[in-house]
Amino acid sequence: MSSQEQGALVSGVRPFAFTALQHPIVTTLLDQHRDLLADLLDGLGSPLHVVLPEIFEENITGLRQAFADAGAEVDILFAEKANKAACYVSSAAALGAGADVASTAELVKALAGGVPGHRIGVSGPEKDDTLHALAVQHNCVVAVDSISELRRLAATARLAHRRVRVLLRSRVDSQPGSRFGMADTERDAAVGLCLELAEHVRFQGFSFHLNGYSPEERATAANEMIEHCLEARRRGARSVDLVDIGGGLPMRYVDPPLWEEFLRQNEPAHYHGTKASRGFSFYPYGGPPPAQAARTLMGHPVDGDESLSAKAARTGIRFLAEPGRSLLDQAGFTVYRVQQVEDRRDTDGYAIVTVAGTSLSLCEQWFNTDYLPDPVLISAEPAGDEPFPACVAGSTCLENDMVTWRKIGFPRPVRPGDQLVYLNTAGYHMDFLESRFHDTALPLKAVVRLGDDGASPRWRLDGI
Numbered sequence: 344m345s346s347q348e349q350g351a352l353v354s355g356v357r358p359f360a361f362t363a364l365q366h367p368i369v370t371t372l373l374d375q376h377r378d379l380l381a382d383l384l385d386g387l388g389s390p391l392h393v394v395l396p397e398i399f400e401e402n403i404t405g406l407r408q409a410f411a412d413a414g415a416e417v418d419i420l421f422a423e424k425a426n427k428a429a430c431y432v433s434s435a436a437a438l439g440a441g442a443d444v445a446s447t448a449e450l451v452k453a454l455a456g457g458v459p460g461h462r463i464g465v466s467g468p469e470k471d472d473t474l475h476a477l478a479v480q481h482n483c484v485v486a487v488d489s490i491s492e493l494r495r496l497a498a499t500a501r502l503a504h505r506r507v508r509v510l511l512r513s514r515v516d517s518q519p520g521s522r523f524g525m526a527d528t529e530r531d532a533a534v535g536l537c538l539e540l541a542e543h544v545r546f547q548g549f550s551f552h553l554n555g556y557s558p559e560e561r562a563t564a565a566n567e568m569i570e571h572c573l574e575a576r577r578r579g580a581r582s583v584d585l586v587d588i589g590g591g592l593p594m595r596y597v598d599p600p601l602w603e604e605f606l607r608q609n610e611p612a613h614y615h616g617t618k619a620s621r622g623f624s625f626y627p628y629g630g631p632p633p634a635q636a637a638r639t640l641m642g643h644p645v646d647g648d649e650s651l652s653a654k655a656a657r658t659g660i661r662f663l664a665e666p667g668r669s670l671l672d673q674a675g676f677t678v679y680r681v682q683q684v685e686d687r688r689d690t691d692g693y694a695i696v697t698v699a700g701t702s703l704s705l706c707e708q709w710f711n712t713d714y715l716p717d718p719v720l721i722s723a724e725p726a727g728d729e730p731f732p733a734c735v736a737g738s739t740c741l742e743n744d745m746v747t748w749r750k751i752g753f754p755r756p757v758r759p760g761d762q763l764v765y766l767n768t769a770g771y772h773m774d775f776l777e778s779r780f781h782d783t784a785l786p787l788k789a790v791v792r793l794g795d796d797g798a799s800p801r802w803r804l805d806g807i
């Protein structure tokens with residue numbers, strides 16, 4: 344019996360092949376421009392985030408079209424929290440889209456990237472006075488979370504001799520225990536206060552926070568906000584006409600049948616160490632593509648047969664949408680260099696591949712899982728007859744620093760110097776939890792544009 348066969352017996356499972364979808368631009372880069380990727384990794388360090396603004400721009404155009412097809416008037420504000428790269432903000436500005444920001448640094452980046460203040464939405468709970476002041480000066484629309492925040496913001500506007508544009512963030516019926524937004528009584532009082540403070544407050548509408556990715560639930564929540572607008576108009580706030588539907592559009596990392604199969608087959612033995620003992624909470628990797636979700640959301644019946652977009656048109660309501668993750672669909676990937684391979688196939692049934700870098704540069708920590716799709720192995724080695732089972736570890740001294748706990752069935756043995764490409768990592772995976780642990784530098788981002796012919800990609804470091 345070969346050592347590989349013994350290993351397979353020891354582990355008792357075959358790795359599940361969980362292949363990520365690839366945009367044609369990504370495929371071209373991985374198939375035809377490997378030398379460029381290798382040079383970039385050599386020169387800029389591992390891991391390297393490759394960010395692809397052309398795909399981000401395509402996503403903005405596609406989402407706009409989907410909302411327009413559904414008959415809805417929607418301004419798109421890119422939620423900057425999903426990725427810190429400046430190139431996306433500049434692309435949003437160039438296409439006339441806006442930005443959703445939740446800190447002073449994000450607001451400054453939006454302005455520096457060319458987004459005009461009137462296309463910037465400021466969200467986040469109980470924002471500080473510095474952020475308020477900047478938002479007031481630049482005519483941003485501020486989603487206010489409480490009466491006390493409304494009072495502070497109005498005072499800032501009064502001092503600046505300006506009127507600040509305000510949305511009232513309201514708690515939705517389906518998530519009454521949320522820590523964000525105002526419950527019914529407080530919201531009613533806030534509407535009254537907006538009317539009282541009209542000299543300094545331009546009350547425009549309502550926003551909400553909703554956990555989860557269900558377009559139907561989001562449509563129901565948006566409908567509640569339309570009703571709040573109509574009630575506010577009855578109370579005298581005649582110009583109220585804006586509903587912010589937030590982000591939360593799902594996106595598709597893998598084909599839905601593969602996702603279903605993954606869920607059916609998933610079991611603790613597929614993972615290294617103790618990861619599985621903590622249970623799983625997965626992002627829905629096989630969800631609908633964002634444009635389809637946008638059409639479902641806007642077409643969802645909210646009043647009898649009337650769709651959300653039809654009701655908005657009838658009542659003169661416009662929408663803001665703040666997609667983060669979904670605008671970044673396919674718009675970046677992350678490359679690690681393999682540093683060492685510890686072959687434990689004889690004893691444990693799988694190898695441990697250690698990469699240069701840490702798992703904090705590629706995470707899905709919020710969902711108590713790794714980033715699940717298989718990385719693509721770039722190697723000079725010919726494909727083997729049997730998969731090479733391995734998990735992927737970061738090169739820190741932490742037992743838990745695993746980039747992929749799940750055992751991957753690599754198509755050939757992994758060797759030091761090979762590259763692992765994690766696809767579709769731009770939305771929250773790249774820099775959400777990045778860390779300078781061990782005094783290492785943060786990974787760099789290379790902005791790559793393929794151009795029309797695809798023959799000679801151009802790259803630069805990210806930055807305004």
Ligand SMILES: Cc1ncc(COP(=O)(O)O)c(C=O)c1O
Nearest residue numbers: 422466590591592665666667668
């Ligand atoms: C107010 C607000 N807007 C936008 C987003 C972005 O959501 P997503 O990246 O899922 O589109 C979030 C996510 O937390 C949010 O809280």
